[in-house]
Amino acid sequence: MIEMANVYRQYVPTGILPCAISATYMGAFHLLRCGHIVAVCDDNHQCARNCLHVVLTLGAGHEAFHKHIKQDELVCPSCFKISFSTLKANFHDTPLVKALRPTVSLTRSLLKRLVPALSDKDFLPNQYGGLLSAQYTNPNQDFLDYRQIHHLSCGHEVWALPMRPCAANCRKTNPMCKSHGFPQNATQADAIICSECMLKAEMIEDRNVGPLLTFDPLEGK
Numbered sequence: 001m002i003e004m005a006n007v008y009r010q011y012v013p014t015g016i017l018p019c020a021i022s023a024t025y026m027g028a029f030h031l032l033r034c035g036h037i038v039a040v041c042d043d044n045h046q047c048a049r050n051c052l053h054v055v056l057t058l059g060a061g062h063e064a065f066h067k068h069i070k071q072d073e074l075v076c077p078s079c080f081k082i083s084f085s086t087l088k089a090n091f092h093d094t095p096l097v098k099a100l101r102p103t104v105s106l107t108r109s110l111l112k113r114l115v116p117a118l119s120d121k122d123f124l125p126n127q128y129g130g131l132l133s134a135q136y137t138n139p140n141q142d143f144l145d146y147r148q149i150h151h152l153s154c155g156h157e158v159w160a161l162p163m164r165p166c167a168a169n170c171r172k173t174n175p176m177c178k179s180h181g182f183p184q185n186a187t188q189a190d191a192i193i194c195s196e197c198m199l200k201a202e203m204i205e206d207r208n209v210g211p212l213l214t215f216d217p218l219e220g221k
Protein backbone atom coordinates (compact mmCIF):
# COMPACT_ATOMS: atom_id res chain seq x y z
CA MET A 1 0.00 0.00 0.00
CA ILE A 2 1.31 3.43 -0.92
CA GLU A 3 1.09 5.90 1.90
CA MET A 4 -0.15 9.33 0.85
CA ALA A 5 2.22 12.02 2.02
CA ASN A 6 0.54 15.17 3.21
CA VAL A 7 1.38 17.64 0.46
CA TYR A 8 0.19 20.53 2.61
CA ARG A 9 2.49 19.78 5.56
CA GLN A 10 4.42 23.05 5.14
CA TYR A 11 1.27 25.14 5.20
CA VAL A 12 1.43 28.09 7.59
CA PRO A 13 -1.85 30.03 7.97
CA THR A 14 -1.64 33.73 7.08
CA GLY A 15 -3.53 34.65 10.23
CA ILE A 16 -6.01 36.79 8.30
CA LEU A 17 -9.38 35.30 9.18
CA PRO A 18 -12.15 37.09 7.28
CA CYS A 19 -15.69 37.10 8.65
CA ALA A 20 -14.53 35.07 11.63
CA ILE A 21 -17.33 35.40 14.13
CA SER A 22 -17.91 33.00 16.98
CA ALA A 23 -19.12 33.24 20.55
CA THR A 24 -15.60 34.00 21.73
CA TYR A 25 -13.90 35.68 18.78
CA MET A 26 -14.82 38.41 16.33
CA GLY A 27 -12.20 39.35 13.80
CA ALA A 28 -11.85 42.74 12.17
CA PHE A 29 -11.39 41.36 8.65
CA HIS A 30 -14.20 40.87 6.20
CA LEU A 31 -14.30 39.37 2.75
CA LEU A 32 -16.68 41.52 0.74
CA ARG A 33 -18.94 40.69 -2.20
CA CYS A 34 -16.38 42.29 -4.55
CA GLY A 35 -13.80 39.73 -3.41
CA HIS A 36 -11.59 42.21 -1.55
CA ILE A 37 -10.70 42.00 2.12
CA VAL A 38 -11.10 45.00 4.41
CA ALA A 39 -10.52 45.54 8.12
CA VAL A 40 -13.15 47.33 10.18
CA CYS A 41 -11.65 50.04 12.42
CA ASP A 42 -14.54 50.00 14.83
CA ASP A 43 -15.43 48.10 17.98
CA ASN A 44 -18.26 46.47 16.08
CA HIS A 45 -16.75 43.62 14.10
CA GLN A 46 -20.04 42.13 12.91
CA CYS A 47 -20.42 41.09 9.31
CA ALA A 48 -22.19 43.46 6.95
CA ARG A 49 -24.85 42.87 4.33
CA ASN A 50 -22.19 42.97 1.63
CA CYS A 51 -19.90 40.32 3.13
CA LEU A 52 -19.50 37.65 0.44
CA HIS A 53 -20.68 34.75 2.56
CA VAL A 54 -23.72 36.77 3.63
CA VAL A 55 -24.56 37.54 0.00
CA LEU A 56 -24.18 33.86 -0.91
CA THR A 57 -26.28 32.52 1.98
CA LEU A 58 -28.76 35.25 2.94
CA GLY A 59 -31.56 33.33 1.29
CA ALA A 60 -31.18 30.63 3.89
CA GLY A 61 -33.22 32.59 6.45
CA HIS A 62 -31.38 31.08 9.38
CA GLU A 63 -32.05 33.14 12.50
CA ALA A 64 -28.78 32.40 14.32
CA PHE A 65 -26.87 33.22 11.18
CA HIS A 66 -28.54 36.59 10.72
CA LYS A 67 -27.73 37.67 14.27
CA HIS A 68 -24.08 38.20 13.48
CA ILE A 69 -24.86 40.68 10.71
CA LYS A 70 -25.09 44.42 11.21
CA GLN A 71 -27.52 45.77 8.65
CA ASP A 72 -25.03 48.05 6.97
CA GLU A 73 -22.58 47.86 4.08
CA LEU A 74 -18.83 48.07 4.45
CA VAL A 75 -17.01 50.36 2.04
CA CYS A 76 -14.28 48.78 -0.06
CA PRO A 77 -11.62 51.47 -0.63
CA SER A 78 -10.25 49.48 -3.59
CA CYS A 79 -13.57 49.46 -5.45
CA PHE A 80 -14.49 53.02 -4.44
CA LYS A 81 -10.94 54.12 -5.35
CA ILE A 82 -10.88 56.33 -2.28
CA SER A 83 -9.56 55.80 1.23
CA PHE A 84 -12.07 55.92 4.05
CA SER A 85 -10.34 58.90 5.67
CA THR A 86 -10.63 60.89 2.44
CA LEU A 87 -14.26 59.91 2.13
CA LYS A 88 -14.86 61.00 5.71
CA ALA A 89 -12.89 64.23 5.31
CA ASN A 90 -14.97 65.33 2.35
CA PHE A 91 -18.40 63.94 3.10
CA HIS A 92 -18.59 63.77 6.89
CA ASP A 93 -21.86 65.71 6.88
CA THR A 94 -23.81 63.31 4.71
CA PRO A 95 -26.04 60.85 6.60
CA LEU A 96 -24.76 57.98 4.48
CA VAL A 97 -21.13 58.57 5.38
CA LYS A 98 -21.99 59.24 9.04
CA ALA A 99 -23.51 55.79 9.32
CA LEU A 100 -20.55 53.95 7.78
CA ARG A 101 -18.17 51.89 9.83
CA PRO A 102 -14.60 52.93 9.00
CA THR A 103 -12.69 50.41 6.93
CA VAL A 104 -9.15 50.03 5.63
CA SER A 105 -7.85 47.82 2.88
CA LEU A 106 -5.37 45.07 3.53
CA THR A 107 -1.97 46.70 3.01
CA ARG A 108 1.59 45.94 4.08
CA SER A 109 1.50 48.67 6.71
CA LEU A 110 -1.64 47.11 8.19
CA LEU A 111 -0.07 43.66 8.14
CA LYS A 112 2.99 44.99 9.92
CA ARG A 113 0.80 46.48 12.63
CA LEU A 114 -0.99 43.19 13.05
CA VAL A 115 2.11 41.03 12.95
CA PRO A 116 4.89 43.07 14.59
CA ALA A 117 7.40 40.28 13.98
CA LEU A 118 7.27 40.97 10.24
CA SER A 119 10.23 42.82 8.84
CA ASP A 120 10.64 44.66 5.54
CA LYS A 121 12.60 41.67 4.30
CA ASP A 122 9.40 39.61 4.44
CA PHE A 123 7.96 41.83 1.75
CA LEU A 124 10.78 41.74 -0.77
CA PRO A 125 9.55 40.99 -4.29
CA ASN A 126 9.48 37.28 -5.09
CA GLN A 127 10.15 36.47 -1.49
CA TYR A 128 6.81 37.38 0.03
CA GLY A 129 7.72 35.68 3.30
CA GLY A 130 5.16 33.05 2.36
CA LEU A 131 2.58 35.67 3.23
CA LEU A 132 1.79 37.39 -0.06
CA SER A 133 0.77 35.41 -3.12
CA ALA A 134 1.86 36.66 -6.51
CA GLN A 135 -0.36 36.54 -9.56
CA TYR A 136 0.21 33.47 -11.68
CA THR A 137 1.25 33.76 -15.29
CA ASN A 138 2.04 30.95 -17.69
CA PRO A 139 3.02 32.51 -21.01
CA ASN A 140 4.58 29.31 -22.38
CA GLN A 141 1.68 27.09 -21.34
CA ASP A 142 3.99 24.92 -19.27
CA PHE A 143 2.62 21.97 -17.36
CA LEU A 144 1.18 23.24 -14.11
CA ASP A 145 0.52 21.62 -10.79
CA TYR A 146 -2.84 23.18 -9.97
CA ARG A 147 -2.38 22.36 -6.31
CA GLN A 148 0.03 25.34 -6.26
CA ILE A 149 -2.46 27.78 -7.75
CA HIS A 150 -5.56 29.25 -6.19
CA HIS A 151 -8.33 31.18 -7.90
CA LEU A 152 -9.37 33.91 -5.50
CA SER A 153 -12.67 35.72 -5.14
CA CYS A 154 -10.95 38.96 -6.20
CA GLY A 155 -10.59 37.33 -9.63
CA HIS A 156 -6.83 36.78 -9.51
CA GLU A 157 -5.18 33.39 -9.83
CA VAL A 158 -2.15 33.27 -7.57
CA TRP A 159 0.73 30.99 -6.65
CA ALA A 160 0.70 29.69 -3.12
CA LEU A 161 4.07 28.25 -2.22
CA PRO A 162 4.72 26.34 -0.05
CA MET A 163 1.63 24.48 -1.12
CA ARG A 164 -1.46 25.16 0.92
CA PRO A 165 -5.10 24.04 1.01
CA CYS A 166 -7.88 26.32 -0.23
CA ALA A 167 -8.50 29.50 1.70
CA ALA A 168 -11.51 31.46 2.92
CA ASN A 169 -11.23 33.62 -0.19
CA CYS A 170 -10.89 30.86 -2.80
CA ARG A 171 -13.67 30.98 -5.37
CA LYS A 172 -16.52 28.68 -4.38
CA THR A 173 -18.58 28.94 -7.55
CA ASN A 174 -18.25 29.30 -11.31
CA PRO A 175 -15.44 28.93 -11.80
CA MET A 176 -14.47 27.19 -8.60
CA CYS A 177 -10.83 27.28 -7.49
CA LYS A 178 -9.20 24.40 -9.39
CA SER A 179 -7.11 23.44 -6.37
CA HIS A 180 -10.22 22.47 -4.49
CA GLY A 181 -10.72 19.06 -6.04
CA PHE A 182 -7.37 17.59 -4.97
CA PRO A 183 -7.17 15.00 -2.17
CA GLN A 184 -6.44 16.32 1.33
CA ASN A 185 -7.52 19.83 0.38
CA ALA A 186 -9.83 20.97 3.15
CA THR A 187 -10.76 24.65 2.90
CA GLN A 188 -9.22 26.66 5.73
CA ALA A 189 -10.53 29.72 7.60
CA ASP A 190 -7.58 31.97 6.77
CA ALA A 191 -7.31 34.05 3.60
CA ILE A 192 -4.67 33.95 0.90
CA ILE A 193 -3.26 37.46 0.56
CA CYS A 194 -3.31 38.58 -3.06
CA SER A 195 -0.24 40.74 -3.68
CA GLU A 196 -1.81 42.32 -6.78
CA CYS A 197 -4.84 43.54 -4.83
CA MET A 198 -2.64 44.62 -1.95
CA LEU A 199 -0.45 46.77 -4.21
CA LYS A 200 -3.52 48.39 -5.77
CA ALA A 201 -4.93 49.14 -2.33
CA GLU A 202 -1.61 50.72 -1.32
CA MET A 203 -1.63 52.93 -4.41
CA ILE A 204 -5.10 54.19 -3.54
CA GLU A 205 -4.05 54.87 0.04
CA ASP A 206 -0.92 56.74 -1.07
CA ARG A 207 -2.81 58.82 -3.62
CA ASN A 208 -5.53 59.80 -1.19
CA VAL A 209 -3.47 61.98 1.10
CA GLY A 210 -5.19 65.18 0.06
CA PRO A 211 -8.89 65.96 -0.28
CA LEU A 212 -10.52 64.42 -3.29
CA LEU A 213 -13.51 66.51 -4.20
CA THR A 214 -14.73 64.88 -7.38
CA PHE A 215 -16.16 61.81 -5.71
CA ASP A 216 -19.79 61.66 -4.70
CA PRO A 217 -20.52 58.68 -2.43
CA LEU A 218 -24.24 59.08 -3.05
CA GLU A 219 -23.80 58.45 -6.74
CA GLY A 220 -23.31 55.08 -8.35
CA LYS A 221 -23.97 53.14 -5.19
Ligand SMILES: [Zn+2]
Nearest residue numbers: 019021047051
Ligand atom coordinates in the same frame (compact mmCIF):
# COMPACT_ATOMS: atom_id res chain seq x y z
ZN1 LIG B 1 -20.36 36.64 8.64
Ligand SMILES: [Zn+2]
Nearest residue numbers: 019030047051
Ligand atom coordinates in the same frame (compact mmCIF):
# COMPACT_ATOMS: atom_id res chain seq x y z
ZN1 LIG C 1 -17.96 39.55 7.17
Ligand SMILES: [Zn+2]
Nearest residue numbers: 034036076079
Ligand atom coordinates in the same frame (compact mmCIF):
# COMPACT_ATOMS: atom_id res chain seq x y z
ZN1 LIG D 1 -13.64 45.74 -3.47
Ligand SMILES: [Zn+2]
Nearest residue numbers: 150166170177
Ligand atom coordinates in the same frame (compact mmCIF):
# COMPACT_ATOMS: atom_id res chain seq x y z
ZN1 LIG E 1 -8.12 27.40 -3.62
Ligand SMILES: [Zn+2]
Nearest residue numbers: 154156194197
Ligand atom coordinates in the same frame (compact mmCIF):
# COMPACT_ATOMS: atom_id res chain seq x y z
ZN1 LIG F 1 -6.51 39.94 -6.16
